[in-house]
Amino acid sequence: MPLLALVRHGQSLWNHENRFTGLVDVPLTDKGREEARLAARALQGLTFDVAYTSALIRAQETLDIILKALRQHPPIIRDAALNERGYGDLQGLNKADAAQRFGDEQVKLWRRSYDVRPPNGESLEMTAQRVLPFYDRAISGDIRLGKNVLVVAHGNSNRSLVMKLDRLSGEQVVGLELATGVPLLYELSADTAVLSKQTLTP
Numbered sequence: 462m463p464l465l466a467l468v469r470h471g472q473s474l475w476n477h478e479n480r481f482t483g484l485v486d487v488p489l490t491d492k493g494r495e496e497a498r499l500a501a502r503a504l505q506g507l508t509f510d511v512a513y514t515s516a517l518i519r520a521q522e523t524l525d526i527i528l529k530a531l532r533q534h535p536p537i538i539r540d541a542a543l544n545e546r547g548y549g550d551l552q553g554l555n556k557a558d559a560a561q562r563f564g565d566e567q568v569k570l571w572r573r574s575y576d577v578r579p580p581n582g583e584s585l586e587m588t589a590q591r592v593l594p595f596y597d598r599a600i601s602g603d604i605r606l607g608k609n610v611l612v613v614a615h616g617n618s619n620r621s622l623v624m625k626l627d628r629l630s631g632e633q634v635v636g637l638e639l640a641t642g643v644p645l646l647y648e649l650s651a652d653t654a655v656l657s658k659q660t661l662t663p
């Protein structure tokens with residue numbers, strides 16, 4: 462049965478600095494590179510036929526480190542559809558400073574609700590509206606061919622995918638947090654139904 466591994470990139474410079482990142486193209490930290498190596502260790506023993514990542518360097522570098530550690534060279538598809546949610550005017554702000562300025566509740570709504578849009582940015586719903594059509598037209602095609610697929614993307618692009626795969630509602634997705642560099646492994650049927658899910662703790 463085809464496998465789908467979902468990985469959020471390792472710690473980025475702005476994760477480390479606690480800043481809203483979104484579409485800003487920041488690199489990994491040394492800790493992020495180590496998290497990528499640990500993700501590879503957790504994925505050891507699996508063989509991937511194709512890999513997908515975003516157009517952003519933190520996800521691409523995480524994928525490169527994982528594939529190098531696994532000594533695998535599948536075709537890589539890089540697509541902006543898998544980019545992090547655009548955080549609009551919040552990009553670059555420190556998250557704790559933003560909570561002081563706008564209030565904890567407002568910042569939580571911007572960060573975790575399904576349909577509240579940060580100023581000039583994307584809600585999770587808007588992110589899902591570009592991630593899920595890409596899943597349907599590209600990734601699920603590979604799964605239907607029986608391929609094992611590795612996706613290395615971002616907190617909110619992966620939250621969109623998990624919301625679909627786990628059939629979470631807009632209310633349930635509020636509580637979904639994805640750690641950097643911790644693979645989620647789905648076993649799917651050839652018609653892309655989820656058969657099982659596990660978290661591969663490094």
Ligand SMILES: O=C(O)[C@@H](CO)OP(=O)(O)O
Binds near residue numbers: 481484546548572
């Ligand atoms: O800043 C961001 O782009 C994201 C991911 O790091 O943050 P959040 O946890 O608010 O979704």
